[in-house]
Amino acid sequence: MTGFSDDWRTHAAALADRLAEQGVITDPAWRRVVAAVPRHVFVPEFYSDDDPPELITARDPRWLGLAYSDDTLVTQRREHPDQPGFAWSTSSSTRPSFMLRLLHLLDVREGMNVLEIGTGTGYTAALLSERLGARRVSTVDIDPELTDAARLRLADAGYRPSVAANDGLLGHPAGAPYDRVLATVATERVPYAWVEQTRPGGIILADVRPRGMTWAGALARLTVADDGTAGGPLISTTWGFMSTRRDVERPGIPEVVPIDATTVHTRTSEIGSGALHTPGLSLLVWQRLPGVTAFPGRDGTEIVTPDGSWAKVTKATPAKVEYGGPADIWDRVEGAHAWWIGHGSPDVAAFGLTIGPGEQRLWFQSPDGESWSAPDHG
Ligand SMILES: C[S@@+](CC[C@H](N)C(=O)[O-])C[C@H]1O[C@@H](n2cnc3c(N)ncnc32)[C@H](O)[C@@H]1O
Structure with a gap:
């Protein structure tokens, strides 16, 4: 952590205390981890919420405080090559309270091997490495610029997990089998590769939502069964991740569909x-x-x-x-x-998902209840 004073420790401890007081952190082990991981190392610069956004760097007096705020810090923005003139967020360090909620839901414990999809800044991989030991952590991101930077920052903070640049929809077979898979990027379908790379009894936490109607999504907490399927309930959330990019150059926004409005x-x-x-x-x-x-x-x-x-x-x-x-x-x-x-206006929690080879089935109330298979529209 060259070049940084120890002020960060006070900020990190305050963040851990705040998350514990809010009831977000209930496990003392995670409280210790949040206090021990230097988030500022992973966000040397990020964009403000202003319009247009301003780049906040370590020279800005607000930087250190913001680095330990419970906010999502957008660290990369890109224009869609077909829609120049507007830049979309393509990477960020997700707000710590949401990440900690996910880590609790995922029930990550000592001795487990974990795969994270969406390395981003590397901060989540650092939390996992601090808790489990870096050799138990693998993380992938589609953008090699991000994985290169994350690898260096992780090393600077003292962690050496496996960091790979590839499409997260393929998982990361080299580190399999995993006990836990954590997606920090939203997908429309849970890739079967994640199921194949998880041990029976292991858990996948995925953020499943349509890229064109992101508020319609939910978290899926899926347990892998002996028969090679994975299933479990949907969990309502007001918060979700950005959608996967299909390639590095294209933000994860929907492709524009031409419409014919000559006959209305x-x-x-x-x-x-x-x-x-x-x-x-x-x-x-x-x-x-x-x-x-x-x-x-x-x-x-x-x-x-x-x-x-x-x-x-x-x-x-x-x-x-x-x-x-x-x-x-x-x-x-x-x-x-x-x-x-x-059916009584059911909420998200009344539904669940089962994932099999080539199949994603949304079910109502129980895996054997009424269900619908989602076709893959590409
Ligand atoms: C919200 S950020 C992840 C934040 C990260 N966990 C952290 O701690 O900073 C989402 C990340 O998913 C990555 N991503 C987008 N599409 C992807 C894909 N197809 N495969 C793998 N990663 C992808 C983005 O590049 C971005 O860095």
């Missing part, structure tokens, strides 16, 4: 655009409209599916629905709504 149909609906934002129901909408992208506006929302179908729906009911393309997709939202009301 109009009708009314009892269901307004708020249906898309209702936890539990929005999961079902996503399931019925794979690959959906939503564009919320002041008075309503427009949704588009990969086949070019689109619908523009007002918030107020009865809603005005304008739609076009191959299908009336609002009809599917109405179908999801009718099912949801008919």
